[in-house]
């Protein structure tokens with residue numbers, strides 16, 4: 001199964017996927033290509049260092065979301081991508097993009113959805129006074145962070161936490177959860193009925 005990863009930032013989730021692939025922990029999933037929308041982002045450096053195929057499509061060079069998404073679709077096409085993984089990809093995908101990869105786009109989000117969607121979710125949870133937060137891997141649908149939930153990991157908020165410490169502990173769990181879900185999907189163990197996602201045992 002060919003995986004296309006889209007990222008915008010530091011790329012630590014991408015690195016977790018690269019490391020998992022290196023340890024043969026992605027099952028039949030293969031990292032086919034990494035696309036970024038921020039020309040000098042850490043994710044691009046990490047992808048190149050791992051010898052992966054890459055593309056850069058700067059959203060600022062495209063007048064509309066549709067034009068940007070069509071450019072990304074065109075860049076993915078030669079790599080015969082079966083699954084798109086959003087690993088810190090800070091763009092909202094258009095319905096046309098999602099239709100092209102219907103049910104085959106997943107995202108990692110740093111909260112226990114449906115709590116704290118959007119940006120700065122770890123800080124939102126901390127400031128709200130949540131006692132438990134965590135991370136979620138979900139299918140992407142139109143709407144922000146709203147698709148069917150595949151897997152979640154809870155992270156306790158400690159009395160002596162600050163936003164940064166909480167963010168880092170959640171991030172460490174993202175790094176475990178995302179490769180595990182990619183493997184489950186690649187092994188054909190993930191099925192969806194409405195909003196409910198079933199993961200068959202490995």
Ligand code: GRF
Pocket residue numbers: 007008009010011012013014043087088089108109110171174
């Ligand atoms: C992660 O917390 C991800 O969930 C969020 O942005 C962060 C990206 O981190 N959307 P990285 O680029 O994978 O290091």
